[in-house]
Amino acid sequence: MGFVIAVDGPAASGKGTIAVKLGALYGYPVLDSGLLYRAVGVKVLERGQDLGDPAAALAAAATLDPAELERPEVRTRRAGEAASRVAVYPAVRDALRDFQLDFAAREPGAVIDGRDIGTVIAPHAPAKLYVTATPETRAQRRWKQLTGQGEAVSFEDILADIRVRDERDSARADSPMTMAADAVLLDTTEMTIDAAFDAARRIVETARSRWETARG
Ligand code: C5P
Numbered sequence: 001m002g003f004v005i006a007v008d009g010p011a012a013s014g015k016g017t018i019a020v021k022l023g024a025l026y027g028y029p030v031l032d033s034g035l036l037y038r039a040v041g042v043k044v045l046e047r048g049q050d051l052g053d054p055a056a057a058l059a060a061a062a063t064l065d066p067a068e069l070e071r072p073e074v075r076t077r078r079a080g081e082a083a084s085r086v087a088v089y090p091a092v093r094d095a096l097r098d099f100q101l102d103f104a105a106r107e108p109g110a111v112i113d114g115r116d117i118g119t120v121i122a123p124h125a126p127a128k129l130y131v132t133a134t135p136e137t138r139a140q141r142r143w144k145q146l147t148g149q150g151e152a153v154s155f156e157d158i159l160a161d162i163r164v165r166d167e168r169d170s171a172r173a174d175s176p177m178t179m180a181a182d183a184v185l186l187d188t189t190e191m192t193i194d195a196a197f198d199a200a201r202r203i204v205e206t207a208r209s210r211w212e213t214a215r216g
Contacts, residue, residue, distance in 0.1 A: 001124060003028070003109035003211060005204055006117035009131035010177060011080065011165050012138035012145075014188045018131060018200045019113035025201065026111075031103045033114030033121070034083060036096045038074040039064055041082025046073075057086040061095035077146055077153060081161065084168045087115075087176065097121065115169060118180035127207035128183035129200055135162050137189045 005022055009015040016032055023030035040060045041051065049056035073079060086092050097120075103110055104122045112121065118128035133141075139159035146153050170177040179185065184203045188196040 001105065001122070002107040003127065003208065004104050004122045004125035005109070005111045005127040005129070005207075006122050006125040006180070006183070007111065007113040007129045007131060007200075008115055008118050008179065008183065009113075009129075010115075010138065010169065011162055012142035013131045013133050014141065014191075014193065014196050015113045015129075015131040017193055018129070018186075018197055019111045021197045022200060022204060023111040026109060028109045028111050029103070029106060030111045031100065031113070032069075033096075033100055033112055033117065034080075035069040035074055036061075036064065036099065037083035037087045037092075038079040039068040039071070040086045040092060040096070041084075042071070042073050042079050043068065044086060045078070045082055051082055051085040054089045054091060057089050058091045058095060061086070061092045064096070064099075066099070072149075075149065077151055077158070077161065080165070084165045088168065088172060090174075093120075093176075115176035116178075118183045119178055120176070123180070126211035127204045128180050129186055129203055130179040130183040131186045131188060131196075131200070133187060133189040135159060135166065138162050 007015045007019040019030050040057060043060035044051055044056050100112065100121045104112060118125055136159065139155060139162045142162065143153065143155045143158045186199055
């Protein structure tokens with residue numbers, strides 16, 4: 001495994017922005033694993049199937065084409081909601097695992113953001129961040145992003161979405177919202193993007209020195 005940077009955390013915590021900036025800094029490819037679940041959810045909806053049907057979700061996951069991650073439809077509020085519904089099915093998570101494992105195996109390194117990267121996908125990642133912020137702050141950020149994309153949504157509805165999503169993402173015993181024991185917690189509530197990235201960069205630099213020393 002190269003230098004994998006796992007960036008986990010709840011919806012709209014800032015982890016995606018941090019992951020992209022870290023990728024640019026190190027010249028590593030970046031995978032937003034949430035897009036996989038979003039693409040599966042969107043596919044189920046577009047096929048006119050039920051998000052409550054695990055077989056339909058599995059069929060969508062098993063035939064997922066990476067090009068589907070690039071579609072603007074996967075970045076909508078509806079896609080985020082659908083993603084968190086299909087993400088509860090263990091068979092869907094299994095079907096999406098190999099793609100993420102292949103990405104994590106890229107040399108000389110990769111950045112992956114999600115929920116379970118540091119715990120399930122890349123438990124041996126040399127650098128792990130768990131990025132969080134209060135629900136209100138995250139809702140504010142998501143609201144700005146969605147209205148910026150032209151979606152007509154209210155702040156209150158987005159805050160309600162975030163709360164439902166947190167609940168759904170953490171309800172299961174094998175919750176993907178569990179922070180890895182060796183991850184470093186980064187609360188970005190009071191931070192600007194620049195400050196959050198700076199803090200993340202310092203955490204990763206420390207992890208990198210440790211990793212290089214261990215490799216000899
Ligand atoms: O991060 P994002 O908001 O795009 O993720 C959408 C949904 O996909 C999450 O609410 C979660 O249910 C699911 N997800 C997951 N595991 C990941 C990434 C996303 O379960 N690694």
